[in-house]
Amino acid sequence: MNKTMELRKKKTVCIKPSTPFNFEGTFFKPSHFPSKLVVCDNRKLYQAVEVGNKVFGVVISEKSDSVHSAVKVEIFSKNNITEKDIKSVESEIRIRYNLDEDIKEFLKKFRSDKLLSGPVNRWGGMRPSIAYSLYGFLMVTTVLQNATVRRTVQMMDNLLNEFGIKLIFANKEVYAVWKPEDIEKVEEDKLRELRVGYRAKIIKKISHAFASGEISENELRVMKDKEEIKKRLLKLYGVGPQSVSYILFEAFHFYDTLDHLSPWEGKIVSMLLYNKKTVEPKRIMKRVEKRWGKWKMLALHYLFEDLFWRRKNEHIEWLEEEIRD
């Protein structure tokens, strides 16, 4: 069942993001969950990019002279890579990693904010981003449901081993997510054998929605109305407020997306804002709204990512208690 592809053809393209730009903060998100979909090694990122019905492997790295920071993308494919392929891979990466956004106003406005000045200094130019397609992201949010990180990883691995496409390029192995049509008709019991539990039904239904064209990422991308996108996403079986808020922020880049705080996020924000673990979400939300307004989720993102980066180097006692894996 497992498909493997060796990608031997290669082309390189260089992308100039809008400024200011922070490579590390944009491409490496320590708060995102680890999987075989994205491999990081030595300041390079390896992943699959699906466009149309083609699958490419890419190696993303920073290419900087002393003034400008640019993004180098090495594209790998089984077949010859055309100019059109290069364009579409570049465009896909620009969108997923939010490389054309202008967040100067945010950075300027809050560079002296007591809580944000540190993160803005260290990470100014970092963008909210997501490595996956919308469909891939939905598969991730599905396995995140009601599970610890460890179990989430296990479920994702099981699914990828059975249905994913193993890509071999640049001396690395990463997986591409299966296509919706490859999985929508699989027996529910077969999915359950992969220990995904009740999520089997969700995976099938979401896959059907994509395979049938009921929902399409490109259609949503050109819609600028957040509420409309939200409505369409919520129609999907197994997609609720939590998944939608992740998606609206990370995949569609709406910086004011904060309709509710999940418990684990609530505890962390509570600690950052009040230095107390148990402030009620309602109060936190009000304070966040007042302080950062339409930038509130982006502000929280800067705080979170900064915190998770710090966690890599120093032990933060109260944080360890909140993160289980």
Place this chain on the structure above:
DNA sequence: CATCAGGGCCCTG
């Protein structure tokens, strides 16, 4: 050994 909650969501009343 049993019980429980976990980085939600659906469904019912």
Place this chain on the structure above:
DNA sequence: CAGGGCCCTGAT
């Protein structure tokens, strides 16, 4: 709108 149930696992 509140609350039970859902799959499965590791923690207790």
